[in-house]
Amino acid sequence: MLRFFKINDPFRLIGILVLLLVYSGIYYFILQAPMIQPELIWMLAGERLSEGLHMYKDIVDDTGPLSVGTYWIIHLIFGRSLFIYKFLAAILIVFQVIYINALFIRYKSFEENTYIPAVVMLVLFHLSFDLLTLSPSLMGGTFLIMALGQLFSQTVLQKEGSDSVLLVGMFGGIAVLFHFPLIVFLPFLIVAGITISGFTFRQFILSLFGYFLPIFLCALYYFWIDSLPEFVLEYLFATRIVDVYAHVSLFYILIAFALPLVLAMIGYFVGLLFKMITVNQQKQRQLIFLYLIFALFSILLTNRQTPYQFLIILPALTYFITQIFIYLSNKRALAIFSVLLFVGVPIAGYSWLILGLQTEQLSTYIVETNSEHEISKGKSIVVLGDDIAYYKHASLATSYLNHKLSARILTDFDDYADMASVYQQFLIEKPELVIDQEGLFANLLVRIPLLAEIYQEKDTGVYYLKK
Structure with missing residues (x-):
């Protein structure tokens, strides 16, 4: 399988889609992955908005304004449809996978142009069944990846143009309006832009302008409908001072992510020891490492303790794990790591779901009627x-x-x-x-x-x- 994705051929995307159907199909058709409480919350919020009500003013919840706007549109067209949530999530997952792979190819992150990053990231999305739903984290993370892509362009090409710098900020600001914990990437954009991408003072100001522009426009809308205090209190502050919904214990989440974290650590050291990289590749490694650190900090701001909150670390894990399959040449070692990735990671996710249901670890997370x-x-x-x-x-x-x-x-x-x-x-x-x-x-x-x-x-x- 690894040899199949090493070839730089767009038709390899068909293999990506087949794997997505197989891995996801096991969750849905064999294991019967249940609805989770946040999904029902998002559906109810979309339903209330479809009645002409306003978020925060008429609905007490902290879902991001752009996220709940998406759920509103879904409800207007499809009603309460869990299938649509899964289907649209699959589209975003495929987009993220293709975008990350194209990013690494375009900016020569690795000497080989392959589809290995795409398949690695796709497998990582099956660490838990809730990573496959249309969560605010998934939607906001999509724009965050696009912001990362603009930072890559600054790192590699050293552009002096303003369009890329402006988009870095705008994508980051839009991500926050989908999922508030992504606000920690404001300092990430500042630190990465100045120390790694080499922002000038003018570019720095322009990126900040782009970042706050969508947030300002959103706040202006809520000011217009006389609910700015509710927007500020419920979305920006309230969920950070009330109790977190501890749906899943941190220990249980770490079990789910243990194998890919170990593989990422191995990949990091493989990259350090087995390959001399260019200056641009070194900057990209620093950028990804910094991204991973801030991604972990964002978990501290989440209002619900769930595996899908960790979605935003997947691009960084993808980068480091990919180094194993590109830089290692030992066939036996590659075979072992291939089995761990393509078989071990999905099985860990399936086992995690089965164990959680049997031990009632997920009893406060899933929607189970009686x-x-x-x-x-x-x-x-x-x-x-x-x-x-x-x-x-x-x-x-x-x-x-x-x-x-x-x-x-x-x-x-x-x-x-x-x-x-x-x-x-x-x-x-x-x-x-x-x-x-x-x-x-x-x-x-x-x-x-x-x-x-x-x-x-x-x-x-x-x-x-x-x-």
Whole structure:
């Protein structure tokens, strides 16, 4: 298989597509990879926007504005379709794979022009089943890779033109609007641009202008609809000060990424010991290494502890792992590493999913419905808690989508404006069912007696709208 992708022939992309279908097909058709909670959150946000509501103003959640705009368009065209999420994610994955491979070929990152980087990155995307969905991390990471490509052009060609420098900043700014943790790449662009790509002062200012332009335009939109404070608080700050959704333990995530991390370390030392590289290639190595460091820092800003948050390290892992298959000449060693990559990495991902489901390590991450969730079918509801499987066959009423962010509002009894807003939302939308998993609604009924007149608790923590 390795020999097949070593040839610089565009028809090798057919092999890439075949591998994508095989590896992904095992997740979907054999292992029956379940829906994850964030996917349901994104669908609900898109559904609310399709009703003419506005993000942050009418929906309490911290999904990026461009990401939720994408989910809105998807819902308008396809409704709640998990298949479309997977299909569009596959298109972005193929784009990233092709772009990274073309980047390494165009700027001579390796002496051989091959499709090995493409196939390496494709395999890495199958480390976990949630890397294959249309997450904000995947969408934002796509623009971040394009920004990296513009930095490569500055490193290799030493361009004096302004278009590439401007695009570096713009792609970085757009990435942030998809996925906030990618904001750590602002210092990356600054450090890499000045120390490695050799930005002049004029180029530095131009890149900063390009970076903040899309963010400013987005903030201007929310200012225009009178929800700038909500945008700033919920998207930029709130999720960094409330509790993180620890869907998957860090130890469990490290298990999933252990093998590719080891292969990347081996590839790094293979590149150092077995190959003399050019000055431009040395700069590219520094750029990728710096990229990896900042990518790891971005994990600290994530609001949900999940494997898909680590998507942005895949380009760096791809670069280092590729060095194994290009610089090593020992056939036996290449055969061993090929098996570890093409067989070991996917099997590790499949085993990780099976083990997680059997040991209930993923119980707070996946959407798994049972008989108790049937009460919400076809109703407009509010879930005040972490078990959001009730939404799978129901619609969201009121703005309280993100439980942890909503709790900040629903427990702020001293703020009369918040309490008035809460009462108005329940009075206007009148959710047919309130699932109160943490006693928030019970306290609200005490503070707002008017709500107690229209809701009745029939089961523990389950409130029905009185008819």
